[in-house]
Amino acid sequence: MTTSEAQKRRKKEKRIQKEIEQEPELLGLGTMTLKAREKRQINGRLDLQLKGYDDSKTRYEVELQLGKLDNDHLLRCVRYWNYERRKCPQFKHYAVIVAEEIPEYMLEEIVLFKVPIIAIKISIDQSSGKIAAAKRLDLPIYEWAIVENQKCEEIEDITPFDMAYLETxxxxxxxxxxxxxxxxxxxxxxxxxxxxxxxYVGFTDCNLYSYMFVRNKNDSLILELVLDESPDIKNKIQEAGLIFKNPGNPYTKHKSKHGHYDIQINIEDINKKEKEIKELIEMAYEEISK
Incomplete structure (x- = not known):
């Protein structure tokens, strides 16, 4: 798969994930509600965690893959499930793997795990890009005992992060x-x-690469421009009359390819320095597009 194809698939996966968030019943597992999205774990980030609508004792750890199911996604699903059931053993947990294509040999591997895995094959409508059908595949379900009278601290992460959220x-x-x-x-x-x-608010291109971010710090906005460190860029920002968040250390480095320049920004900057700000944004976009 080329980089471009992988980027398109990633974007498509996010749209399907959002659709499942809004209507979990599409998976055909009964009435459920969203418990958490993009839930951070030591193993990575769980796509979705759902819970039974009337049964607060059931949790579903959902991993989504468009295209053909591979070993990486399957193992990730099992790891996420194992982490959650160890963390909160008083609940009944099911690992749920969702993919467009689940080959026979992958079903054989799933059975070998001998854990409660639900495999769901979905088809996507090509015109709308939405889920057209979902079929639960016939697999033995291995039930694991729950541990009664044990507490765990669950964090619900279902706040919709949208403009209405930012307004608050x-x-x-x-x-x-x-x-x-x-x-x-x-x-x-x-x-x-x-x-x-x-x-934060990320600004992404058509391939879901973020080329700048905006964060709210102490009631002021910080514009983070994803750029390579360069004296020329630093001078350009200073000549525009923009103020670095941390003048002594204006550049934040990361282990990844790019770091970013952090700039304090307000409405006066927009009104008086729009041309310069737009040029910097264009530079960040061109840098991430290389």
Whole structure:
């Protein structure tokens, strides 16, 4: 699979995941509610955790893969399930693997695990990009005993991170600044989308690569431009009259290829330095697109 194909599949997976979040019954497992999305674990990040609507004792750890199911996704699903059932043993846990294609040899591997795994094969409508059908495959279900009278601290993570959420977290001026940054980003790349999370807003290209972020720090916005460290870029930001979040250390390095410059930004900056800000946004977009 080429990089471009993998990026398109990733974007498609996110859309299908969102569809399941909004309507878990699409999986054909009865009435369920969303317990958590993108749940962080020591093993990675669980796509979805669902719970029985009327049965608070049941949890479903869901891993989604479009295309053909592979060993990596299957093992990940089992690890996520194992982590959750060890953390909260008073609940009945099921690992749920969802894929477009589940070969016979993968079903044989699933049986060898001898854990409660539910395998669901989905088909996607090509015109709408939505789930057209979901079929639970015939597999033996190995029930594991639950541990009664044991408590665990569960964290529900079902807050919808959207503009309505931001309106409760940002001031009116900060919202104006954010919308103006989004406008400039769309002028640079019309396919730019805002990825709103609990702690930041990412601006992604059509391949879901984030080329800048906005964070709210002490009632002021920080614009993080994903760029390589360069004296020329640093000078350009200073010449534009923009203020670094940390003047003594304006660049944040990461283990990955790119770091970012952190700039304090307000509505006055947008009004007076729009051209310079747009040029910097364009540089960040071009850098991540290489």
């Amino acid at each position: 977290k940002l001031s009116e001026e900060s919202l104006r600044v954010l919308n103006e940054i989004y406008r400039l980003a769309r002028e640079v790349n019309p396919e730019t989308e805002m990825n709103i999370t609990k702690n």
